[in-house]
Amino acid sequence: MNQELIDGLIALLEGSALCEIDYSNGSQRVWLVRDQPMADAARASRRENEKPVPPPPCPTAPAGHVIRSAMTGTFYRAPGPGQPDFVSPGDIVEEGHTLGLVEAMKLLNPVEADRRGRLVEILAPDGATVAHSTPLFVIEPIEG
Numbered sequence: 001m002n003q004e005l006i007d008g009l010i011a012l013l014e015g016s017a018l019c020e021i022d023y024s025n026g027s028q029r030v031w032l033v034r035d036q037p038m039a040d041a042a043r044a045s046r047r048e049n050e051k052p053v054p055p056p057p058c059p060t061a062p063a064g065h066v067i068r069s070a071m072t073g074t075f076y077r078a079p080g081p082g083q084p085d086f087v088s089p090g091d092i093v094e095e096g097h098t099l100g101l102v103e104a105m106k107l108l109n110p111v112e113a114d115r116r117g118r119l120v121e122i123l124a125p126d127g128a129t130v131a132h133s134t135p136l137f138v139i140e141p142i143e144g
Contacts (some may be wrong), residue, residue, distance in 0.1 A: 073104030
């Protein structure tokens with residue numbers, strides 16, 4: 001398993017509401033848990049072949065429609081340094097409206113709204129490294 005994959009999984013865990021990630025690829029396995037004391041107890045119990053300690057309770061998932069990153073890269077809330085954010089919580093967005101950017105391999109890729117709605121929350125901080133499927137925005141769909 002390569003370090004880039006592990007770093008991406010860590011970024012996904014840190015940039016989301018997930019409490020743990022359990023990823024396996026053939027004979028290799030990575031198990032990441034957000035709460036360190038619980039992770040230590042779980043690792044200890046697994047070493048002793050005991051029943052694993054249950055993971056800590058996860059925070060509730062954001063209410064509304066979640067827009068996720070389509071790729072791994074650096075997330076930007078504005079078109080450039082010192083410029084205003086594309087959107088702010090409370091804004092009404094239309095399908096296709098640019099909400100942010102993900103820079104991957106020196107290309108800026110727009111993150112667009114896939115439906116009309118009110119922006120409820122921006123989940124990732126500006127400049128954060130995000131992995132594929134990292135939750136970035138929560139939109140509350142509205143009719144009309």
